[in-house]
Amino acid sequence: MIMVCPVCDGQGNIxxxxxxxxxxxxxxxxxxxxxWNQNQIISIESFKRLTLFLEEHHLTYKDAKIKDLEYxxxxxxxxxxxxxxxxxxxxxxxxxxKYCKIYS
Numbered sequence: 001m002i003m004v005c006p007v008c009d010g011q012g013n014i015x016x017x018x019x020x021x022x023x024x025x026x027x028x029x030x031x032x033x034x035x036w037n038q039n040q041i042i043s044i045e046s047f048k049r050l051t052l053f054l055e056e057h058h059l060t061y062k063d064a065k066i067k068d069l070e071y072x073x074x075x076x077x078x079x080x081x082x083x084x085x086x087x088x089x090x091x092x093x094x095x096x097x098k099y100c101k102i103y104s
Contacts, residue, residue: 002014002071002072002073003042003071003072003073005029005031005032005034005042006042006043006044006047007029007032007034007044007047008029008031008032008034011031011032012029012030012031012032012034013029013030013031013071013072014027014028014029014030014042014071014072015027015028015030015068015069015070015071015072016028016038016068016069016070016071016072017066017067017068017069018066018067018069019054019057019059019064019065019066020065020066020067021057021059021063021064021065022057022059024037024038025038025069026038026053027040027042027072028050033049033050033051034047034048034049034050035047035048035049035050035053036048042072
């Protein structure tokens with residue numbers, strides 16, 4: 001299964017991309033362009049807009065050389081919605097009426 005984006009409520013899918021100008025790999029939503037560093041946990045609290053990320057590295061979206069690598073595989077479930085209960089985060093499992101803990 002491909003991981004869906006928590007920022008745009010599952011409208012987009014997360015893929016890995018290499019920013020050739022910087023030599024780094026990031027994860028990007030193909031719908032809302034939320035992005036995360038390669039080793040960062042994908043969540044609403046930790047995303048950054050791609051445009052802002054590029055500006056922080058003195059690049060523009062128009063000038064940056066970005067190579068798509070592959071879609072990020074999720075667990076056996078598609079993540080649709082993140083819910084917060086105290087300090088635990090859960091995701092709703094698509095096609096099931098269950099929730100799975102993703103990190104604490």
